[in-house]
Amino acid sequence: MLALTRGIMPTGLAALAGLQAVPLPGSPAAAAPTFDLHLPWQLLGALGPDLLLVVGAIGLMVWAAWRPESAGHQRRVGELSLWLVVATAAAVLAYAARHLTAEPGVIAVDAFRWAADLIFLVATFATIALSMDYNAREGITSGESHVLVLFATSGMMLLAAARDLMLVFLGIELMSIAVYVLAGLNRRSARSAEAALKYFLLGAFSTGFLLYGIALLYGATGSTTLTEIGDRIHQYGLGAAPLITVGLALLLVGFAFKVAAAPFHMWAPDVYEGAPTPITGYMAAAVKAAAFAAFIRIWVEAFPEVVYHWHNAIWFLAVLTMFVGNIVALVQRNIKRLLAYSSIAQAGYVLVAVVSGTTLGASAFLFYLAAYTLATMGAFAVVVALGDRGETNLDIDEYAGLWTTQPWLALAMSVCMLALLGFPVFGGLGFLAKWYMIQAALQAQYLGQPTPQVMLAVMIVLTSVISAGYYLRLVTIMFMRPRHPDRTTAALAVRPGALTESVVVVSVVLLLALGLVPAYLVNWSARSVPAITQRPVYVLPSAGSGTP
Amino acid sequence: MVAESLFFSAVLFAVGVIGVLTRRNAIIIFMCVELMLNAVNLSFIAFSRLYGFAGQVFVIFVMTVAAAEAAVGLAIIIAIFRHRQTVNMTAINLLKG
Numbered sequence: 001m002l003a004l005t006r007g008i009m010p011t012g013l014a015a016l017a018g019l020q021a022v023p024l025p026g027s028p029a030a031a032a033p034t035f036d037l038h039l040p041w042q043l044l045g046a047l048g049p050d051l052l053l054v055v056g057a058i059g060l061m062v063w064a065a066w067r068p069e070s071a072g073h074q075r076r077v078g079e080l081s082l083w084l085v086v087a088t089a090a091a092v093l094a095y096a097a098r099h100l101t102a103e104p105g106v107i108a109v110d111a112f113r114w115a116a117d118l119i120f121l122v123a124t125f126a127t128i129a130l131s132m133d134y135n136a137r138e139g140i141t142s143g144e145s146h147v148l149v150l151f152a153t154s155g156m157m158l159l160a161a162a163r164d165l166m167l168v169f170l171g172i173e174l175m176s177i178a179v180y181v182l183a184g185l186n187r188r189s190a191r192s193a194e195a196a197l198k199y200f201l202l203g204a205f206s207t208g209f210l211l212y213g214i215a216l217l218y219g220a221t222g223s224t225t226l227t228e229i230g231d232r233i234h235q236y237g238l239g240a241a242p243l244i245t246v247g248l249a250l251l252l253v254g255f256a257f258k259v260a261a262a263p264f265h266m267w268a269p270d271v272y273e274g275a276p277t278p279i280t281g282y283m284a285a286a287v288k289a290a291a292f293a294a295f296i297r298i299w300v301e302a303f304p305e306v307v308y309h310w311h312n313a314i315w316f317l318a319v320l321t322m323f324v325g326n327i328v329a330l331v332q333r334n335i336k337r338l339l340a341y342s343s344i345a346q347a348g349y350v351l352v353a354v355v356s357g358t359t360l361g362a363s364a365f366l367f368y369l370a371a372y373t374l375a376t377m378g379a380f381a382v383v384v385a386l387g388d389r390g391e392t393n394l395d396i397d398e399y400a401g402l403w404t405t406q407p408w409l410a411l412a413m414s415v416c417m418l419a420l421l422g423f424p425v426f427g428g429l430g431f432l433a434k435w436y437m438i439q440a441a442l443q444a445q446y447l448g449q450p451t452p453q454v455m456l457a458v459m460i461v462l463t464s465v466i467s468a469g470y471y472l473r474l475v476t477i478m479f480m481r482p483r484h485p486d487r488t489t490a491a492l493a494v495r496p497g498a499l500t501e502s503v504v505v506v507s508v509v510l511l512l513a514l515g516l517v518p519a520y521l522v523n524w525s526a527r528s529v530p531a532i533t534q535r536p537v538y539v540l541p542s543a544g545s546g547t548p
Numbered sequence: 549m550v551a552e553s554l555f556f557s558a559v560l561f562a563v564g565v566i567g568v569l570t571r572r573n574a575i576i577i578f579m580c581v582e583l584m585l586n587a588v589n590l591s592f593i594a595f596s597r598l599y600g601f602a603g604q605v606f607v608i609f610v611m612t613v614a615a616a617e618a619a620v621g622l623a624i625i626i627a628i629f630r631h632r633q634t635v636n637m638t639a640i641n642l643l644k645g
Contacts, residue, residue: 166606173613177620184624190631191642196624198643201577204617205568208584211610212561215591219554222599224606270643 033098037105046100046107049091049117050157056084057150064143071136077143078132081150082125089121104227106164108297108530115366115528116160116293119373123286124153126377126503130278130384133497137389138186138276145185149282152178156290163301165214165224168294172210172258176203179287183275189390195274202257202267210254216247226302239306248303248310252317258291261317261351262324265344269332272340273394277387280336281380284343285373292347296354296365297530314355318456321348322463329470335383335394338470339376342420345467346372352437352456356444359529364440367525371433371511375419378507382413385496385504396474401483409496410478412508417471419511422464428515434460436522553594560587574625574635578618585614 035046044051064077096114128146135145155174162168180203184196218224220243221232238244253264260268272280303310325345332338350372353365386402386409387393402410419430438460441453496504514521564587567580589607596603629635 166609170609170613173617177613177616180620180624184627187627190628193624193627193631194640194642197574197628197640200621200624201568201574201581201637204578204581204621205584207617208561208564208581208588211585211588212591215588215595215606218599218603218606219591219595222595224602274643 033100035100035102035107035109037102037107043105043107046102046109047161049088049095050154050161052091053084053088053150053157054154056087057081057147057154060084060150061144061147064147069141069143071141074135074141074143074145075132078128078135078146081128081146084150085121085125085128085153089118089125092117092121104163104225106167106225107161108163109161110530111528112293112297112362112366112530113160115524116289116369117157119289119366119369120153120156120160120286123282123289123373123377124149126381126507127278127282127286129499129503130281130377130381131276133500134276134278134384134387136497137387138391139188139389140186140276142185145182148178148182149279152182152282153286156286156293159290159294160297162294163226163297165217165226165229165298168298169207169211169214171294172291173207175287175290176207176258179279179283182279182282183271185276185279189274191274191391192276193274195271198267199271199275206254206257206264208254209250209257213247213250213252213254216243216250220244220247226298229302230304233303233305239309244306245309248306249313251298252310252313255291255295256317259288259295259347259350260344261347262321262344265321265324265347268344269337269340272343273334273336277336277380277384277391280339281377281384284339284380285376288343288347288350289369289373292350292354292365292369296362299354300362300530311355314351315453315456318348318351318355319459321345321351322459323348323466326463326466326470329467332470333395333397335396335399335474338396338474339379339383342467342470343376345463346420348463349434349437349460352441352453352460355453355456356440360440360443362529363525363527364436366528367436367521368433370514370521370525371419371429374507374511375416375430378412378504378511379416379420381500381503381507382409382416385409385500396477397484399474399478400481402478404483409504412504413478414475415508415511417474419515421467421471425515428511428513429518429521430511430515432515432518432522434464436525550594550597553590557587557590557594560584560590563587572637574628574637574640577637578621578625582614582618585610 035042037043037046060077060080067073092114096111100109102109127149131145131149135141152175155171155178158167158171158174162171180196180200183199184193186192214224217229220238220241221229223229223232233239233244256264272283275283299310322345325341325348329338329341329345332341350365350368353361353368356364386399415426415428418427421427422430422434424431438457441457441460444451444453561584564580564584567583568577571577571580589610592603592606592610625635628640632640634640
């Protein structure tokens with residue numbers, strides 16, 4: 001199989017094959033600087049980009065509250081927030097380029113963290129840029145809204161770095177509490193307030209499960225650090241201990257709520273519909289990505305030994321999520337609800353990477369998230385561009401005849417839909433992401449034993465066919481259906497703000513360009529696996545026995 | 549002693565979950581969520597008798613986060629009350645489909 005894939009995509013999978021025996025060309029050399037996380041200053045150093053973002057956001061929050069609210073102030077705070085995101089991304093890139101490492105401790109310093117951080121920061125940049133135009137249109141004058149996005153992002157970066165269940169909890173809460181507020185940002189809208197209330201109550205409810213799971217795992221192993229939990233389960237043979245099983249089940253329920261996996265997805269469509277559109281995009285892309293990043297790290301680092309307890313559970317969760325998300329999306333009329341169900345379905349595909357649980361699974365996860373984030377932010381940017389004040393034109397019939405009024409927006413939306421569908425060439429990166437995910441499912445292994453997830457690969461393909469029913473329907477509505485005479489064309493003729501336009505253009509161009517030249521991104525995601533997946537238990541078996 | 553505390557904590561947690569699932573008043577649902585968090589705190593305290601003070605440190609973290617969550621949550625409940633003059637979840641149904 002590797003010989004076959006090497007022909008199609010030479011660099012990335014050759015690099016993956018290289019994982020078996022020798023360190024990757026880009027992986028940390030022995031001489032790379034290592035953080036000793038027991039020393040306070042070194043711990044602060046390991047958290048450098050996160051601290052830059054948090055301190056900057058606190059400063060911005062003070063400045064945002066200092067001046068009276070006005071549209072101009074909102075925009076200035078937004079601009080500074082964008083610069084802060086760029087600075088943080090530069091810091092992340094600088095850290096990533098130095099191949100830093102750390103002794104096993106509460107914070108991970110590895111390529112997986114930096115890769116996930118970059119995905120969050122791209123989504124954050126797009127969200128703030130969209131919010132600046134959206135707030136101006138909706139008459140939201142609070143500059144704090146942008147700073148709250150920054151706080152949520154710092155929670156996500158903590159989640160990507162956390163190697164301790166307590167830090168996972170703190171990261172999730174830092175992210176969620178900011179997003180509860182963001183969902184209710186539009187104080188004039190009863191729908192926005194309702195979305196915030198529902199998100200808050202169900203989010204807090206799921207936090208309870210997550211935390212109880214953490215408590216029981218702490219009780220079973222005496223530690224909350226992922227590597228120590230993994231070591232103790234191995235050392236004392238705790239795999240079948242009831243506390244571990246129940247704790248894992250509770251943890252799984254908590255995470256399934258956060259990533260909106262069926263059957264814990266009921267809150268998502270309501271919240272996505274009521275929240276301000278840029279924030280909906282943020283929730284669909286970044287919040288979900290962050291929860292998944294922590295999810296995959298916990299499962300891969302702490303519980304490789306107890307796979308048999310959680311494998312079936314996540315397997316069914318993935319299949320159910322793929323089917324429920326895609327089938328219910330078929331009957332949606334509201335574009336935001338449609339995208340909500342689409343994002344539920346996409347969570348199902350990402351769960352396949354968690355089930356696959358190998359280095360290939362982790363890199364497929366990052367590759368998929370990169371494609372999904374670009375496509376989602378692009379789609380929501382088009383929804384923002386076409387929305388009118390008060391968000392009254394979200395019915396998908398409003399998109400009829402878009403090709404005749406705003407052809408470029410119609411083309412951009414089509415590319416995003418095709419990317420989410422996984423269509424070759426015109427869907428750009430989306431097709432390769434799905435292909436990569438199917439590869440990960442087919443090459444899945446546990447404890448060195450190849451256990452190809454053929455059924456899951458089949459399910460991905462089957463449910464993708466179902467998803468064509470709604471992704472392509474939107475495309476046909478935009479291009480082929482004439483505008484209903486009763487509906488005004490006023491909103492469709494308005495030229496969107498410059499920032500919204502740039503988000504649309506950049507995400508679509510990146511999707512198409514990276515789709516044509518994927519080698520760089522494939523290499524990047526293949527290198528960026530959690531450091532711990534290279535532990536002996538995860539070393540892939542030698543060639544021959546590893547080929548299904 | 550540890551076993552009794554854990555049992556009590558599990559019962560409290562179950563009461564909280566049942567409360568969230570059956571009650572319809574947003575404030576009571578929120579109180580039940582707090583009950584769940586405090587049940588977890590009790591578990592942490594019980595386990596800290598076995599493993600040292602780390603469990604008690606976690607409880608401080610959880611209480612801090614719960615306080616922040618309460619501030620945001622009550623503000624959201626006030627916001628919804630201003631729009632709808634009710635905090636009954638069965639009446640709060642603009643979003644559905």
